[in-house]
Amino acid sequence: AAKRAGGNRLQVFSDEMRVAVKERIAAEARLRAALAGDREAALPVWFQPIVSTATGRIVGAEALVRMFTPEGTLLGPGHFIPAAEETGLVVPLGEHVLRLAVRHLVAWTNQLPYISVNVSPRQLAEPDFVPMVASVLAEHPGLDPSRVVLEITETALLGSAVDVRDRLEAIKDLGVRVALDDFGTGYSSLTWLQSVPADVVKLDRSFVAGLAADPRKSSIISAVLWLARSLNMTVVAEGVEDPDDWKALQAAECPSCQGYLFGRPLPASEFELMLPFPEAARPRQLAG
Ligand code: C2E
Ligand code: MG
């Protein structure tokens, strides 16, 4: 009977695999179509605030891509980034996201200090990656490049043919900043810190959620904060949902926070309502 149950389970699993393969093929076709058409409509970039821990004021935003299917269904990146990575479509997709995010950043000059954009390992490995970033920056001559942060995950380091360190140095030569995304979840976080010229550590939400009630988590956070400070890096705590966790991050003097407590990712037109009124457009009588 045990053997039969095992056999059945195997059967179910391979059905699931078949579905997964079908979904992957469908995802690739959708992505190709989206990139070929009106990219801004099919692949909008949403923005989530990053706030100063001390004040709760917006200091930056992370750009997060979304996808509308032709039927009008909204998909999160988990539904198409893996297929984009596998097929290499993440290269044109990533360029689209960066260009769109930077365009918004320029429109929000005086309202939003910086924008943070995810870069996939596949993108980073492209020989054209650094020239691509340079050409997007060159589209906005007045832009301070340090207002652009590129988020890299630890997997970019592993099994990559290119020297990631050299590539990141070349990116930093453009004046943009580099963040280590999902910090603490990989196998070699300390290797990261030792070998990568980054400016920002984004502490993964698994260390942040439930922090106030877990002394081990708060010890880890204190240690990472100390380490980051020693290495001249700043820290963003990801996934802050709970006011008690925010208080604990304030007590630990973590510089900045991101999470549903401060705002979910929103379309640009809604996100900008969270920003302070632009200085230049402020009515005279109020500017006083
Ligand atoms: P990430 O870069 O670590 O982005 C943070 C993710 O956590 C976002 O999910 C965000 O919506 C979610 N999040 C933020 N605050 C909270 C919170 O308080 N609680 C919880 N439970 N979640 C929170 P999203 O937008 O679904 O993106 C998922 C991942 O997809 C991103 O993780 C990133 O790795 C990838 N991604 C998103 N946009 C892009 C892109 O343009 N290019 C590439 N290569 N990857 C992207
Ligand atoms: Mg990120």
Ligand code: MG
């Ligand atoms: Mg992250």
Ligand code: MG
């Ligand atoms: Mg994360």
